[in-house]
Amino acid sequence: MGKVGKIARRSFLIGSAALVGGVAFGAYKVKTPYDNPLEDAVSAQGATFNPWVMIDTDKITLVGPHGDKGQGVAHAQAALIAEELDLEFGQFEISFGAPDKAYWNRALADEGVPFMSSDASFIAESMRDVMGGMVKLMGMQITGGSTTIPDSFDKLRMAGAVARETLKAAAAQRAGLDVARLSTKGGHVVLPSGEKLSYQELAPIAATIDPVTDVTLRDPKAWRLIGKPMQRMDVVAKSTGTQTYGIDLEIDGAVHAAVKVNPRQGGALKGFDATDALAMRGVSKVVEIAGGVAVIADNTWRAFQGAEALSVDWGDAPYPAEQADHWKVIEGSFNEEQLDKTWRDDGDVVAGLTEGSLVSTEYRVPYVAHAPLEPLNATVLVEENGVTVWTGHQIPRQLQVLVAAITGHVPEQVAFHNQYMGGSFGHRLEFEHIKQATEIANQMRGTPVKLTYSREEDFAHDFPRQPGIARASGTVRDGKVETLDLQIAMPSVVASQMGRADIAVPGPDSQIAAGAWNNPYAIPNYRMRAYRAPELAPVSSWRSVGASANGFFFDCALDELIHAAGADPMAERLRLIDHDPSRKALETVAEMSNWGAPLEAGQGKGVAFVESFGVPTAEVVQVRATPDGIRIEKVWVAADVGKVVDPVNLENMLQGGVVFGLGHAINCEITYSDGMAEQSNFDSFEGLRLYQCPEIEVRALENGAKIRGAGEPPVPPAAPALANAIYSATGQRIRSLPLYSHIDFV
The missing domain is CATH 3.30.365.10 (Aldehyde oxidase/xanthine dehydrogenase, molybdopterin binding domain)
Known part of the structure; x- marks a missing residue:
């Protein structure tokens, strides 16, 4: 050349x-x-x-x-x-x-x-x-x-x-x-x-x-x-089971590793006894890593069994041991010292709260795990002149930096081969499993090490979505919403996640407010304040991040105000919204769902609108109250992505986001006892079951000025639309997730 x-x-x-x-x-x-x-x-x-x-x-x-x-x-x-x-x-x-x-x-x-x-x-x-x-x-x-x-x-x-x-x-x-x-x-x-x-x-x-x-x-x-x-x-390939993921990789000469790390996230390793593990068939070595122990064996199953055979003495969690105390910390965060930022202050909220009928309420969302189908895994080979990493990850250049810091190489000497990932939802933005695989491989230079998490280890060491509490007060007058004062408190996901990646992010955490401050409603008096709760259990980005919780907070609070005003939930949202593409999304979902048509006895419809990642997304959920519980009958979704690249894939993304959002709203939470997550597998952390899944009709709009992505936006409206539909069908207003704690589903 x-x-x-x-x-x-x-x-x-x-x-x-x-x-x-x-x-x-x-x-x-x-x-x-x-x-x-x-x-x-x-x-x-x-x-x-x-x-x-x-x-x-x-x-x-x-x-x-x-x-x-x-x-x-x-x-x-x-x-x-x-x-x-x-x-x-x-x-x-x-x-x-x-x-x-x-x-x-x-x-x-x-x-x-x-x-x-x-x-x-x-x-x-x-x-x-x-x-x-x-x-x-x-x-x-x-x-x-x-x-x-x-x-x-x-x-x-x-x-x-x-x-x-x-x-x-x-x-x-x-x-x-x-x-x-x-x-x-x-x-x-x-x-x-x-x-x-x-x-x-x-x-x-x-x-x-x-x-x-x-x-x-x-x-x-x-x-x-x-x-x-x-x-x-x-x-x-995915339909025939022939797609290769990181967990499927077979590298010549590789050994297999499993880890046992303090289930109290960030707690110390005080000591361990590997006698029983080393006596097991196929186990060749046990090595110490940061916060835990790794077992090396000739296949993954034997590595898992060896890890279970370890006798380990763990230190305490660096956060409250019991779930109730986590809530107490967040409850105590609504004060001026912990005010992170006032994101909206339209009109005169103080005066507005003294005029009209007053509505005050509180909402909560729990920790939830990422729980992708493919457990975390990574294969690492450390040699004198460089390091090779095989896994699926979302921030490859930072991966090189963190791996090089462990092995003593420079980042340019770390070769990374990205793999197809069997789900993530934010889980593969984290580096702990890669750092652990590197620590092990660094002690076995010249030998490829394949680390695989068991499902239980994956749950125990997930960094879940942050929990949060919202307090809302508002007034209605003459059949209209006049005032909304929304306060949200939660730990900072940005500080927690970026801290583990050694990335400094100054300023307020926008995710404490995302999905609440930025919805384009022209409520005459609207104030949205974000409070940063102290760090509790370590947390991470979860599909749609702050909007996953704040969409539930904002839209359900707005729905309460609309019902208190005696207005129609769709009509009042359309009256308040002042952004053309967002209004068209709401108008479209109203037309799709035949909003306003008579409902049968026991039926209810709920609407929610959330703008996240620049995508106005409106959803309507229709439910039926049966003697055995709530059945979700149908969901309609309208989302504006600016330009559709592949309509088939986009339809699947929107439908999948709704399924993800509904399943977690109904069934999922992570709770802590003795500093450890109590949920350890899908039997205690169920997604939406097949028999519960409704028909989901979607329509993609192209009115927005910019091209947008659709991986996360369908999630935030799902929970509030469902909760609002349950209220429509039963008169029961549910203000905390998961919903199964309050009502049955069939």
Whole structure:
């Protein structure tokens, strides 16, 4: 490859014309592109045009750097590139790629500023630009926050278009033709004569040409894939049980490990006796790790059995031992000293609370576990000149930093091979299992170590969603909601989670307020205050993070006020809402559910609306009260994602989010006794059962100004819509989760 071509490829940067963060960090630094990490992977005869496309003489590889944890983003990222590159499914391989700054997630900027998603003011957009500059300079490669599609939509299409036009230039050079006379189709450049030149045969020539970066994205009217129903690339493998996850990996020469770590999260290891474990068949070694002990064996089952045979003396929990005391701490956090931030203060709440009929109430949500179907696992090989890690994870570059700190290498010496994940819901944003696998492998250098958590260990050492309490007071007058004063107290999930990853995050924790302060209602007098409770049991991001709790708090409190006013729950929400895409979501779900039609005896309908991650989402739940309990009959969902990439996958995401939200609202909580989680498996932490699952009808809207992701937004409205439906059917207002503690379900 010529020197000029090589430099051009290494300097490719999508969107380099935008001066994001230029004022705060310096235009040169922000616009300076990162090297193309595929340069070191491409063969002498192959070509790479940017960090997302590599074409060799025998195959085409598309890189989708966002991790796939069941949400289908490997497929979606590939489809975005293939749309512009004129590839068909089956003509290319998809790779997660190696960790690299080039894969920074610019969509994180939208969630990182204290402005409502609907705020497109100059100040809000300028702050997003500044945050975008920070994210870029830090090289933050993260999968989370429903940002994969927003981050990928433009940059991956542009990457495909650059590769397409450069391949056309290579074909024009070979054929001696004007490039304007060439076209592409199905992985080929098509000459005017009809002759087709495959991308693979053009790769050696393309490798000598500067990438053509002055390209035009195709008109949406010409899209072949985007917006059309697609069969996900992984659906056959997952339907036939042949998909390989991290837990399925078999590395030659690997030993198997299981851990027994203090079930009182963060508590000390005071001592242990490994005599019985070492006497067991297949067990070869027992080693100490931070906070616990690891057993090495010749297979996973024997490692599990050896871990159970350990006799261990554990230290106390660094938080209250009993669940009741956790609630007392949160109850005591509603004071000025622990006020984290007043997020909304519209009108005059103090005066408003003295006018009209007063309603006061309190709501609670518990700890809940992530509990993905695939337990945590990681395979690590530590050698003198580097470390190799195989697992599924959402923050690969920080993984390199933390692994290197344990082994004494530098992060660049840590090779990470991301794997498909069997669920996460935030669980695989954590690093503890990877650090433990690294600690073990560091004591067995030269031997690959595969660590697998038992289901019980996975539950015991999950970092659950934070618990919270909301106190709401409001007034109604003349059939309308006039005032709402909402106070929410919970521990900081950001401080807990980022602290474990050695990442400092200054300022208030926006997740204590997310899903409550940012709902676009024009309540005349509305105040929303967030109180930071002291850290209790360590917590982590759980699907939709703060909005998962705050959607329940805000919408149920609003529903109480609406009923106190004698208004219709849908009509009053529509009257109050002042954001067009949000109003259309509510109007759509009202039409879908035939809101206002007469209900049969025992039936009830509840509506909820929550905006999270920029997606206005409205849900209606219909239930029937039977002699044996509540039966959920149907759910309707309307969500505005700005642009639909794959309608089939989006439908599945919205339906799955509803199932996830309903199941946890009904059945799930984590409680602590003697400092330990009392729930240890799915028998005590049930999701929604198949016989309980209703028909779920969804409609995706495209009225929003920006492209949004849909992994998390369907979760927050599910619990309040169900609780509101139960009130409609029975007159029973339930103010704390899980709902089964108050009412039966069938």
